[in-house]
Amino acid sequence: MTDNLLEDFRQLGLVAQASSEEALETHLRSGSRTVYAGFDPTADSLHIGNLVPLLALRRFQLAGHRPILLVGGATGMIGDPGGRNTERELKTREQVIRSLDRIRAQASRFLDFDCGDNSAVVVDNAQWTESMTVIDFLRDIGKHFSVNAMIAKESVRRRIEDDSIGISYTEFSYMILQSYDFVVLNRRYDCTIQMGGSDQWGNITAGIDLIRRMEGKQAYALTYPLLTRSDGSKFGKSTGGAIWLDASMTSPYAFYQFWRNASDDDAVKWLGIFTFLDSVEIERLATAMAQDPGARAAQITLADEVTRLVHGDEGLATARRISEAMFANSLGSLEADDLSQLALDGLPVTMSSGQVTLMEMLVESGLAVTPRGEVTLGQARKLIKGNAVSINGIKITDEDYVLDADNALFGRYHILQKGKKNHHLVVQKSKDPGFH
Template sequence: MTSQTTADLLATQSNDSSFENVWDEIVYRGLVHVSTDEGALRELLAGPPITFYCGFDPTAPSLHLGNLVQLLLLRRLQLAGHKPLGLVGGSTGLIGDPRPTAERVLKTREQTAEWVDKIRVHVERYLSAAGENGLRVVNNLDWTEPLSAIEFLRDIGKNFRVNTMLKKDAVSARLNSDAGISYTEFSYQILQGLDYRELYRTFDCVLQTGGSDQWGNLTSGTELIRRTEGVTVHAIGTPLITNSDGTKFGKSEGNAVWLDATMTSPYAFYQFWLNQEDTDVIDRLKVFTFLSRAEIDALAVQVAERPFAREAQKRLALEVTSLVHGTDAARAAIDASAALFGQGDLTVLPGDVLEAAIAELPHADVDGTTTVSQALVATGLVASLGAARRAAAEGGVYVNNERVSDDSVTVASLALGGKHAVLRRGKKTLAGVTVAS
């Protein structure tokens, strides 16, 4: 995080005034994949302030890209005057929602409590605590832990039908797998339903948001409230963010893009957005930025007419990196990108930014005796020492943006701080080298 404060960040944000209703804007931005009654939701969100919530389980020490979708949806609803509740799952985090493939490894109470505190900080960064519709953070351990097993089964479990629970996508997938599903994870949807009812009773909460893959858990709450309270409440399921081959981004898939700078560096985060495909970038701008419809339409024209300029990707990367890590970190990432390709000075980059940039390149660890030729081979920039010598003789080898014609010099003698070096062959082929101390 940089010197940019949460107040600074939130002060720059607004909904697009060209939309009559916040419902229309979130639909335009592709934030509604599935929902309860659309007409009722549109009317509800156009009326007096309502209370709404989203839950975040502490199954890791950081939130990730999918959670950012929820946080931005919550922020848009808050900007429209509605009242957000951010739920951190001190109890559901001890259980874990069922994954489609395998049982989760349960975390200790101490680990879960530590991660609850980290998740709370993330949630508080993206939503304002000021005013009558300021953020309120709640922990479901507060109302779940006092329940006895008998109370849970009689008062809550009695309202759920096993045949309905079995039809939920995650449960069905696990039942048809070799792993099966434990009673613990099978019960997760009951706990989430209990959360919604508790928030309805305490805060008059009438809307829950979550990922569309959680739809079964979302509707467990709407059904419990209908059965026990006799009222209709609502849910919105957002689309899953996938890469170009349709694979979901997330910790379960091993390709999570984390919001914590120690887990995904601001440089790597910036590069992720910069590398979005032309076919995806406009949708990403709609979901992840506060740019207006007019600004996004103008960038769509740029994509169509001048795709090689990648203006939309550059703006996307700047906006989202600034949102998550601050403007200083975003500018440092831009400077690092330019410097790596010879359009800036590597020596002025902060050490952590340089290390993060090098970590994203094909990389080799070498010792103090390794020559430039050997490093080129070790990093895969050339296939052989002979090819390395020819590339250097032809003027196509650079170390830290300085042309190297003598390939027999050691990398250590050219490394920044005697430790890091960026090797470049030609204009665009890069690799990183770290010299062992």
């Protein structure tokens, strides 16, 4: 780490655009600053996409600055024209408060909320937006915006030029609300920097302009590149959807596997963004990977580091334990205790009693999902026919195969595998009252 935070960010690949870079550098060096990033409260948990700004905020905090997490209780109801054009659901007051708490709880893994002057803060923009009257809005804020300029913004122009979608006035106004957020934070917290994805550039600079007009002050923008995977697909999705930070929504094991599966092209890049390893170490891993890509050194380190960051040492340990068992071809060496531990560790489990056909079990376990997301017997059949199913490490092609105590490990465990990476544990119910 140098004493130049912006330069560090640049080296980590965290900078897409920055406003008046030299002035921003000086600004950051000359005192403790306040920086904010917005978070959408639409989901039940933060996901790994949110990890990028979250960890960037942590870097700010480690460098002595104060991070603010702005939860879009108000703007979340509207929808950013830059984002998907699906209608937003209105959030009730309680929902927003709940997600506020949740975001604070999840963010507290990375940010310090109790360290004096640069403690992290969570705020909700509904606080100052909700009670504003239309007249106030138009008179005090709206007049500062030139429609000509707004139309010229990339995010808006794209929507206007696309004949099939268009843009509603509501969405069009999103930029104004976000700009006003920046003004309020500037007033209340002396917040001078806003960070966001590169798609936020237009909105952020609009905020800077508004601060100049209303407050006569200088503010700064910093955007990070939106992550795409090297194959162009959307970052953060995996089989079955988003990767959440909440352990009950995405198990530490699944979380770990996501990172461990990173492509070669992504792995090194992600080490910079998602871990706090120093550049020497990252460099070393990059070299190691170039020499022996099969060893997957970068992926393993990436998975270790990020999982530890999000789920702690214990979460990492269980994730690794399952991974070892499932991928190291060591099914045969597992003891009964190991298998029951896997269940406790968060490998997906289904209980069964007596005899069940393989097809039924594929459905019950949810492994037989169609590409469309439904779970059907037909899909189960196709998978078996397609040579995709194994039990306890052995391919099964018999559609009539039946799971029972006789072909189970230790009389009660079946490890059901679909494809290469989907594992499921089936446990025969026992009369043993100690087990449930």
